Amino acid sequence: METDNVRETEQQDAVRCGTITKIERQKRVKDRYNLYIDDQYAFSVHEDVLIKHRLVKGAEIGVEHFRAIAQAQERQQAYVDAIRLLSFRLRSEYELKARLKEKGYDPQVAAETLERLRREQYVDDSQFAEQLAMQRIRSQKKGRNWVRQELQHKGLQPEHIAQALEQVDEETEYRYAFELAFKKYRSDFAEDPLKGRRKAAGFLMRRGYSSRIATRVIRELGLAYGELDLEEADYEFE
Secondary structure, three states: OHHHHHHHHHHHHHHOOEEEEEEEEOOOOOOEEEEEEOOEEEEEEEHHHHHHOOOOOOOEEOHHHHHHHHHHHHHHHHHHHHHHHHHHOOOOHHHHHHHHHHOOOOHHHHHHHHHHHHHOOOOOHHHHHHHHHHHHHHHOOOOHHHHHHHHHHOOOOHHHHHHHHHOOOHHHHHHHHHHHHHHHHHHHHHHOHHHHHHHHHHHHHHOOOOHHHHHHHHHHHHHHOOOOOOOOOOOOOO
16 A cells, blocks of 8 residues: 555656646636646646746756645745734734644644744734733723633743733723723612622623722722721622
């Protein structure tokens, strides 16, 4: 069976070796070209690979040359796939590496792709962590504990996570937490302050706010609704 596979590979390589007799641009993918060897379709390549390997009509392609072209095409396609993924949303290096693996790319090809993306500044885990943290905290009003876990899940390094969370001061986080709790539980505080405290505290903790932030919010809401015995109220949450 192994011998048969070797023979099949050699036969395929032979089909793709010879003289380029025709080059045509694909209709649906404008930056990709079909190459014909000795008047038979052989393979297709990206425009960058076409230029780099000087694939012009009349050029001769040997086995080693073809294998170099195939490797270059795989690297180029991995790059194109990664750019396409980034066009939908920003991603961490960890996420891109996982997606390239899912698509069947060799680990070395994936590593080279990520290096190229870093060099061209398409990926930057430090910047990604900061942007995602601010988006989650400001737009979605998530607490930093939630954000920290999400950044860890995306494979970001501890130093990038710490740097991103340092960009958000506690007063900003508190303001968002207060707005959330007030909007959602103000009627509960008006009807039953104890019930309101418990519901609001659980809600804030589930959204990733620290016990200190939750405690501050509950105290302020209690004051707003006339709860004066603050020393006796059980405001500390774990």
